[in-house]
Every structure is written in structure tokens, then in C-alpha cells.
Amino acid sequence: MSEKIISGRGGAVNGQPCVDFWKVARRSRLAKAECSAAGGAVVRGPGIFDWRGIYTGYGHTPSVLPGEVFQFKGNTRDGKGAQSAASGAILDRTEITWDIEDGKFIRFANQFSCATGDISFGDVTASDGSIPEPSGPRDCTLDLTGCTELRKMKLVLMCKNPPAVTSSTSGGTERDEGNKDALFECTIYTKDASFPDESAIATINFGVGGGLSWTMKSSIVTLVAPLLPIRGGYFQADLAGEWTAFTGGAQGTITTPAGALWWP
8 A cells, every 4th residue: 555645743843832834945046058059949057056944833932033043854743854954044034923803822934044055855853842832812912002902913023144155055055144123013993093103213012921022122113004994894003113223322122022132
């Protein structure tokens, strides 16, 4: 009897609890020539390669954050999957989403790419992190003017890790830690049209429950967009903003719910 295809049951990503999806993609950009000796056709050969990936799950603080290097291991219950070299992956972007309106657990999505070396496919050993304890929507808050009736919000952390290909990388793409950045967006209902001023600078706490929060000091509001669906619905608004590391001579910070500084 032939082997069955493998379901997602029992899969894992190295030590990260409560993961529900992972994907890795390796792509080659071939060298290409159209020349007099090619008989009116195209000639291709080995060029350069790169790989990227993503994994998603439940929780407010992933075990790896943008700018950090790690070894990616994603497997199935049968011990097959993909893995990088030790310290071969670098985290590029983390999105944390709160969906209070639809009663969902806090979720994260981690996007990563090649720091050094290739990605391999085959036998992989990876284990889940711990007993799942995702944070629910009931105790989530946003500490920002006018945001007492929060519906949904998203916090995005980024590290712009620049790629490099040289004579020593054997056709591969390498990356090192780049500059960090962050932004947020949310949707709210409003009772009194009390919105933050566009371009206002604020320290924002993104509550995850239990009195804990992500804290983004020196956030600048970039969007205030109230709307009223007269045909049926509630007075509401979309808000967004971006973080700045320095403003008016003062330093901004970004702090995790555990109290650790993500920047500086």
C-alpha cells in the first residue's frame, strides 16, 4: 500500500506554541541570455537564489521578533518539513491582531527570510513550545483618546533587513539586521466623536489582558477617518499611526508585554 499524503495534524515550528500554519518558498532567479549563437531562443543557467517564509499562530508575543536571527524548523507529525542552517533565518515582520468584535483569540503572523545559507527539505525534528494558552478578546484595550469602544486593532513590527549577494555567498542571498519600525491601525465605535488629533504624538498601550500590554512610546497619529452608515450601523472611525524613534529631542521606545525593550 502506498504512503498517504500528510495532514497538518501534529505539525510544529521550533519551540513556538500554538502555531496553526507555516510556509517556506525557495526561488531561483536564473541567469538569462539571448545571443547570436542561441538560434533565436533563450539560454538560461544557474543565477542567484533566495528563500522566505511565514508562520502564524495564536498569542500576543511570538518567541522570535523582527531583527532576530534563528534556526527555522517546520515539520509534520511524520518528521518531514523544512529547516534552515543554524542562525540561518532572520525575522522581518510581525503582525499582531486583536479581533474583539468577532470574539477571536489574539493572533500573530511572523514573516522571515534567509540570513545565511540555504533552506533544506526532508527529515526535520521540531517540537511545539508548551500547553496552548492564547489570550482571548474580553480584556483587550487600546489606550488612546476616543478608543474606549474598540472593535479591532493591529500592531506591526518591522525590521528592514537588507539583502546582499556577493562572490562569497555561492549564489545565495544573505541578510543582516536592519532598521526597526512600527505602525498600528484600529477600528472603533464612538459615542461623542472624541478622536485623537491627526499628527498627535502619544504613548499607546495595546492591552493583551491581565494588565499587560505592548507599549509604543512616541506614536504619531496619521489617519482619523470617521464614518456613519446612515442606512444602518453605528458611528465609527478608522485610525492609524506610525512610530518614531525620536521626536522633539525625546527618545521613543517599544516594550513587550513582558516588559522587555524591543527598541532601543
